[in-house]
Amino acid sequence: MKRLTDVIISVAGLVLLAPVLIFLATLIKINLGSPVFFKQVRAGKGAKPFMIFKFRTMLNTTESNGHLLPDQERITPFGSFLRRSSLDEFPELWNVLKGDMSLVGPRPLLMEYLPLYSAKERRRHDMRPGITGWAQVNGRNGISWEDKFKYDIWYIENHSFWLDAKIVLITIKKVLMREGVSAAGDATMPKFTGNKQV
Helix, strand or coil, rough: HHHHHHHHHHHHHHHHHHHHHHHHHHHHHHHHHCCCEEEEEECCHCCCCCEEEECCEECCCCCCCCCCCHHHHHHHHHHHHHHCCCCCHHHHHHHHCCCCEEEEEECEEHHHHHHHHHCCCHHHHHCEEEECCCHHCCCCCHHHHHHHHHHHHHHHHHHHHHHHHHHHHHHHHHHHHHCCCCCCCCCCCCCCCCCCCC
């Protein structure tokens, strides 16, 4: 049921939102240049790597040594708007259609975090990652990593069709209210560095 729902909604979303996606891609090209899409390898179900697709929200400005400047210095007002409105997440519908992701589930994180998880935290990879999830509707990037993982594990243990429907509805409300888009002092969320749990 979950996978069937994902396929139906992702197909419908990509078709219905096609004009919006093209319009946003054009604006990104004008405001931020190329490439239009942000691509990055993330950990999926079973911790297997996959390529996530999002709309680009930052400039590619680098330091003299060739390293990218901090996120706060590369994000533009336009990019910030895309993040606050969650419009940058729309291309992830393609990941859902491909089967890399689900509409609802723990958010896909960087591969470099895998060795840092406790045994319990690794359970977040028992399901496909989601565009939104229980952690997102309970604080998004405004909560600690510890709390985020607690919400992820709770979802893994309690997921259902009706819980997914509830999460989607709350997500719409949260997006409209633009809550929890970033952690204090960060453009998004500080990097996860592990904890002492086992």
